[in-house]
Amino acid sequence: MTNLRSRLHGLWLPLVTPFHDGELDDASLRRLVRHYAALPVNGMILTATTGEGLTLAPQETARLVAIVRDELTSSGKDLPVCLGLSGSDTRALLDTLRRTAAWPIDGYLISCPYYSRPTQDGMIRHFRALADQAAHPVLIYNIPYRTGVNLGNEAMLQLADHHNIVGLKDCCADRAQFIELLRRRPARFAVLTGEDAQTWDALADGADGAILASAHIETGAFASVVKLLAAGDRDGALIHWRTISDLTKLLFSEPSPAPIKYWLWRTGLIDSPELRLPMTEVSSELAARLDRDIAARTSATAPAPAGAHCQ
Numbered sequence: 001m002t003n004l005r006s007r008l009h010g011l012w013l014p015l016v017t018p019f020h021d022g023e024l025d026d027a028s029l030r031r032l033v034r035h036y037a038a039l040p041v042n043g044m045i046l047t048a049t050t051g052e053g054l055t056l057a058p059q060e061t062a063r064l065v066a067i068v069r070d071e072l073t074s075s076g077k078d079l080p081v082c083l084g085l086s087g088s089d090t091r092a093l094l095d096t097l098r099r100t101a102a103w104p105i106d107g108y109l110i111s112c113p114y115y116s117r118p119t120q121d122g123m124i125r126h127f128r129a130l131a132d133q134a135a136h137p138v139l140i141y142n143i144p145y146r147t148g149v150n151l152g153n154e155a156m157l158q159l160a161d162h163h164n165i166v167g168l169k170d171c172c173a174d175r176a177q178f179i180e181l182l183r184r185r186p187a188r189f190a191v192l193t194g195e196d197a198q199t200w201d202a203l204a205d206g207a208d209g210a211i212l213a214s215a216h217i218e219t220g221a222f223a224s225v226v227k228l229l230a231a232g233d234r235d236g237a238l239i240h241w242r243t244i245s246d247l248t249k250l251l252f253s254e255p256s257p258a259p260i261k262y263w264l265w266r267t268g269l270i271d272s273p274e275l276r277l278p279m280t281e282v283s284s285e286l287a288a289r290l291d292r293d294i295a296a297r298t299s300a301t302a303p304a305p306a307g308a309h310c311q
């Protein structure tokens with residue numbers, strides 16, 4: 001597997017997990033991976049928020065990882081892949097790390113423990129225990145509005161010194177905290193944003209890259225924004241950002257990844273827009289808005305697949 005730290009830049013895609021009639025949809029998954037492998041994506045995250053990882057059985061996650069690696073290999077694309085993990089029981093996560101140690105992945109994206117609201121010291125000890133054990137490097141996922149707890153910069157910087165913790169996916173939603181971290185972090189600690197609507201600000205502030213669910217759509221434009229801003233071409237990046245900034249809001253106007261799955265279904269990339277409960281499909285109002293946006297963006301390309309219809 002790859003040296004993950006050296007690959008933590010550019011645009012990463014947190015892949016949706018396609019389902020059909022309640023089951024993991026292997027055919028759609030293979031189609032998705034082939035599609036994105038041909039686009040300017042620097043890495044993939046599996047089974048995170050967008051991948052509905054909390055709803056997958058361990059055997060399904062193993063099958064998903066194997067399929068993704070198989071399709072990437074057949075596409076000739078050596079993309080790094082991180083497995084999303086979340087949980088609030090350190091011992092259970094240690095078991096998961098042992099069970100997945102030999103899987104064909106390059107790293108883990110591990111969210112802060114949710115619901116129990118531990119102290120900063122508790123989270124430091126949690127991530128150190130996981131990183132000590134992990135057979136692959138660890139990216140921390142700080143997303144307080146989902147977990148209920150914010151990993152502050154003092155704790156983050158202590159964790160950044162751990163040899164097996166290589167970076168952060170930041171969704172702290174606090175620009176001052178984010179900028180201070182960018183100023184104080186060691187160079188070996190990568191910082192990528194996961195705040196779709198704030199992508200421009202985060203990259204302009206100095207983030208190394210972005211992990212964006214919205215980039216399932218208009219992938220090339222998102223990749224251009226990341227690449228051009230990194231190269232210092234603000235005007236060039238702005239041309240692309242203006243075509244996608246509203247999209248980031250539309251795709252998060254109901255719980256993600258329902259709007260993205262609806263879009264991928266309507267454009268023929270997956271066979272069904274279904275999610276696993278408690279997540280539900282988009283409302284009919286949003287479906288109509290998405291259809292209008294799809295029509296506006298794809299009028300020059302293929303029509304919606306036969307059988308796809310507004311709900």
Ligand SMILES: O=C(O)C1=N[C@H](C(=O)O)C[C@H](O)C1
Pocket residue numbers: 014045048049050051143171194195196211212213214256
């Ligand atoms: O699945 C992810 O990883 C992402 N999660 C964030 C969220 O859903 O809150 C958003 C980001 O685009 C990717």
